[in-house]
Amino acid sequence: MTHTPDSPRDEDAADASVEPIVASGVDDEAVEPNRRVFQGGKWWLFGVLAVAYTVFHLVSLNIYPIETWSFRIIHIAGALILGFGLYTGSRFVEDGQGGAPRWASVIALALLLPAGYALIQVVLMQQTMAGGAMRIEPAIENWHYGAPLILATVGAIALSWFPRQARHQLLLADVVLMVCAAAVAGYLLVVFNSPLRASTGTSFAPMGISWAAISGSLLILELTRRVAGLALVVISAIFLAYVFMGPWLPGFLGYPGLSLGRFFSQVYTDAGILGPTTAVSSTYIILFIIFAAFLQASKVGDYFVNFAFAGAGRARGGPAKVSIFASGLMGMINGTSAGNVVSTGSLTIPLMKKVGYPARSAGAIEAAASTGGQIMPPIMGAGAFIMAEITGIPYTEIAVAALIPAILYFASVYFMVDFEAARKGMRGMRKEEIPQFSKLIKQVYLFAPIIILITALFMGYSVIRAGTLATASAAVVSWLSPHKMGIRSILRALSLAGTMSIQIIAVCACAGLIVGVIALTGVGARFSSLLLGLAGVSQLLALFFAMCISILLGMGMPTTAAYAVAASVVAPGLIDIGIQPLVAHFFVFYFAVVSAITPPVALASYAAAGISGDNAMGTSVASFKIGLAAFIVPFMFFYSPAMLMEGDWPQILRVGTTATIGIILLAATVQAWFFGPVKAWQRLVMLIGALCLIYGGIVTDLAGLAIAIGLFVMQRASGGGTRSATAG
Structure with a gap:
C-alpha cells in the first residue's frame, strides 16, 4: 500500500525548528564483541606495540627496506602478537562476575615453560649459526625446539577456548600464544637468512622449519577464527x-600426496603463506590502512x-540514495563490506525506514551499496592490489579498467532505489x-588526500610512495579543519592503524595457506583441465561453473x-580456455565481492539485518x-572487453553508454x-532489451534501444509519465 508524499507546500511549511541530521561518529573506532579494552599499564603496552608495528612498516617501506622474507615474517608475527593480546578466544563476563578460573591459569603457567624454552632455543640456535655452523643438530630442532613449541601452541589454543x-x-594462555608467535618468527628468521633457505621443499630441509610452519599455521588459523569467524x-x-x-x-582430485615434512617446510615460504597475499598485506594494504586511520582521525568519514x-538527501527515497553515495565514498577508505555497513548503515538504515522503506529493503540497500565500495576505484579495497601482484598488471590499469563496471553497479543500485521510491x-x-550544502562546500578541501592519491598514482609514482604522500597530506589538511592532528592525534592514528590491520593480515596469511596448498598439490591445474573440458x-x-x-x-x-x-x-582455468588475464581476474574478483550479498551466507547482508532488525536470510x-x-x-567482460577499457575509445564509449541504459532497464x-x-x-x-x-x-545494442524507446513511448502514451511525476 502506498502513501501520498508530502507536497512542496507542506515541505516549505515544515517547522523551521527542525534540527538537520548531521552525521557524527562515522569515524569512531568500532570495538568488536571479542576485543579487549585495556586500562592502565596494559593499555600503554599495547598502544606502544601498535604504534611501533605501524612505524616499522612506514620505515621499511619508505626509508630502510629489509630482506623480503624477513620483512614478511615480522609482518605476520607482529599481527599475531598484537592479535592474541587484543582479541579473546572465548567470551567476556560481565563486571563483577569473576574472571578466568584458577585451574586455567595454572595450566597456562605450565605451558609458558615449554613456550619460553623454545624461544630460548631460538636464541641459542642463532648464536650457533652465527658461529659458522652449517645447520642445527636434528635432535635439538626436534626435541628442544619443535616438541615444546607444538605442545605449547596446541595446549594454549585449546585452553583459550574455555575460560x-x-x-x-589478558589471559595467560594468550601470553603463551604470543611467545609461540615470537619463537616461530625467530627460528624462521635464523634459518631463512642462511643457506638452509634453499632446502625448503626437499628431503634435506631441516625438520625445524616444518615444526615452525605447523605452529605458525595453527596460530594463523586461530587468530583468523577470532577476527573473521569460522568460514x-x-x-x-x-x-x-x-x-x-x-x-x-x-x-581428477587424486594425486600422489606429500609428506608432512616436505609440505610444511615449503608452505611457510613465498609459495604459500609468505606469497602474494602476504606480499600485498605487508605493503599496499598496511599502507592504505594507515591512510584510512589518518582520514578517520581527521573526521573525513563524517564529512x-x-x-x-x-547532495542526495532531498531526492525521492533520499536516505537510500545517501546510503549509495556515502557507502561508495567510505568504500574508498574501508576495505570490508560488512565494516562499511556498520559505519554508514547505523545512520542511513533508520532514516530509510523513516521515509517509508521496509526494514528488509533498507538493510538490503545498505548491504548492496556497501558491497559496491569494494569495486569502487581508485582504491577498490585490498583485492585490486592482490590482482596487481598476481597478474603483474599495473595497479593504475586495473583502477581504470574498473571504472565502467563500478558505474554500472552503482547505477543499478541507484535506479533500483529510485524506481522503488517512485x-x-x-x-x-x-x-x-x-x-547545508553551502557550509559543506567550504570544507571540500577534505577531499584533497584522495585527490593527491589519485593524481600521484597517475603521474607514475609507485603505490607505496603515492599512499605515503596521501597519508602525510591527510595530517596537513586536518590543520585546516576543526579536527587538527597534533602529536597525540598522530600517535592515536598510528595505534589505530596497527589495530585495524590485524584482521586483514590474519585473513591474508590464512588465504596464503590455501594458496600454498593449491600451488604445492597442483589442484589448480586439475581444475583448469575441468574448465577446459x-x-x-x-x-x-x-x-x-567458474561463477558458482x-x-x-x-x-x-x-x-x-x-x-x-x-x-x-x-x-x-579461465585463462587456459582463452580468456585474457585481466578479464579472467575481474570475473572472479566481482563474484568474490558479491559473495557478501549472496544467500545463504552473506556477511554484508547479515550485518545490515542486525541494524534494521529484519530477518537475515x-x-x-x-x-x-x-x-x-x-x-x-x-x-559481459568476456563478450565485450570494452567494458574494461579494452579497445578504441568510440567502442568503449558506445558499450559504456548502452550498458548503462541496459542497467536502467534491468x-x-x-x-x-x-x-x-x-x-x-x-x-x-524489458528484460530482453x-x-x-x-x-x-x-546489433544487440540497436535491438535493445528499439525496445527501450518503444516501452518509453508506450508508457508516455498511456499516461505513465504523469503518474511517475506525481509519485516523485
Whole structure:
C-alpha cells in the first residue's frame, strides 16, 4: 500500500525548528564483541606495540627496506602478537562476575615453560649459526625446539577456548600464544637468512622449519577464527586435509600426496603463506590502512556522509540514495563490506525506514551499496592490489579498467532505489533535515588526500610512495579543519592503524595457506583441465561453473581472502580456455565481492539485518536482487572487453553508454516500474532489451534501444509519465 508524499507546500511549511541530521561518529573506532579494552599499564603496552608495528612498516617501506622474507615474517608475527593480546578466544563476563578460573591459569603457567624454552632455543640456535655452523643438530630442532613449541601452541589454543574473563583481562594462555608467535618468527628468521633457505621443499630441509610452519599455521588459523569467524578456517582445514588425503581421492582430485615434512617446510615460504597475499598485506594494504586511520582521525568519514546527505538527501527515497553515495565514498577508505555497513548503515538504515522503506529493503540497500565500495576505484579495497601482484598488471590499469563496471553497479543500485521510491510514493528529506550544502562546500578541501592519491598514482609514482604522500597530506589538511592532528592525534592514528590491520593480515596469511596448498598439490591445474573440458561443450557453461565456484569459495569470507583463493583456483582455468588475464581476474574478483550479498551466507547482508532488525536470510535475498547487475556484468567482460577499457575509445564509449541504459532497464524490470507501472509482458520484453544492451554488440545494442524507446513511448502514451511525476 502506498502513501501520498508530502507536497512542496507542506515541505516549505515544515517547522523551521527542525534540527538537520548531521552525521557524527562515522569515524569512531568500532570495538568488536571479542576485543579487549585495556586500562592502565596494559593499555600503554599495547598502544606502544601498535604504534611501533605501524612505524616499522612506514620505515621499511619508505626509508630502510629489509630482506623480503624477513620483512614478511615480522609482518605476520607482529599481527599475531598484537592479535592474541587484543582479541579473546572465548567470551567476556560481565563486571563483577569473576574472571578466568584458577585451574586455567595454572595450566597456562605450565605451558609458558615449554613456550619460553623454545624461544630460548631460538636464541641459542642463532648464536650457533652465527658461529659458522652449517645447520642445527636434528635432535635439538626436534626435541628442544619443535616438541615444546607444538605442545605449547596446541595446549594454549585449546585452553583459550574455555575460560571466560573480564574485558580488561589478558589471559595467560594468550601470553603463551604470543611467545609461540615470537619463537616461530625467530627460528624462521635464523634459518631463512642462511643457506638452509634453499632446502625448503626437499628431503634435506631441516625438520625445524616444518615444526615452525605447523605452529605458525595453527596460530594463523586461530587468530583468523577470532577476527573473521569460522568460514575461512573451515575452508583452510579442508584444503590442508586434501594435502594428505590425495592418494585416496578419486578422479581428477587424486594425486600422489606429500609428506608432512616436505609440505610444511615449503608452505611457510613465498609459495604459500609468505606469497602474494602476504606480499600485498605487508605493503599496499598496511599502507592504505594507515591512510584510512589518518582520514578517520581527521573526521573525513563524517564529512563524506554529510556531503552525501547534502547532495542526495532531498531526492525521492533520499536516505537510500545517501546510503549509495556515502557507502561508495567510505568504500574508498574501508576495505570490508560488512565494516562499511556498520559505519554508514547505523545512520542511513533508520532514516530509510523513516521515509517509508521496509526494514528488509533498507538493510538490503545498505548491504548492496556497501558491497559496491569494494569495486569502487581508485582504491577498490585490498583485492585490486592482490590482482596487481598476481597478474603483474599495473595497479593504475586495473583502477581504470574498473571504472565502467563500478558505474554500472552503482547505477543499478541507484535506479533500483529510485524506481522503488517512485512505485511506493516515497518522499525525500526536507531541506531542514539535511546539512547545508553551502557550509559543506567550504570544507571540500577534505577531499584533497584522495585527490593527491589519485593524481600521484597517475603521474607514475609507485603505490607505496603515492599512499605515503596521501597519508602525510591527510595530517596537513586536518590543520585546516576543526579536527587538527597534533602529536597525540598522530600517535592515536598510528595505534589505530596497527589495530585495524590485524584482521586483514590474519585473513591474508590464512588465504596464503590455501594458496600454498593449491600451488604445492597442483589442484589448480586439475581444475583448469575441468574448465577446459566444459569449455569444449560451451564457454558459457564454463563461465557459469567458474561463477558458482568463485561465490562458493567466497561465502562467509572477507573480500580479500575470497578473491585470493578464487584467483588461485578459478582464474588460471579461465585463462587456459582463452580468456585474457585481466578479464579472467575481474570475473572472479566481482563474484568474490558479491559473495557478501549472496544467500545463504552473506556477511554484508547479515550485518545490515542486525541494524534494521529484519530477518537475515530475507535481507540477503533482497540485497541479492538489488545487486543483480553484479551477477550479469562480469559475463559481459568476456563478450565485450570494452567494458574494461579494452579497445578504441568510440567502442568503449558506445558499450559504456548502452550498458548503462541496459542497467536502467534491468532495474525497471526488477522493480516493475519505468515511467509508471509495468505489466508482466512488458517486464519480459524489458528484460530482453536490458540483456541486449548489456551484451555490447552493435546489433544487440540497436535491438535493445528499439525496445527501450518503444516501452518509453508506450508508457508516455498511456499516461505513465504523469503518474511517475506525481509519485516523485
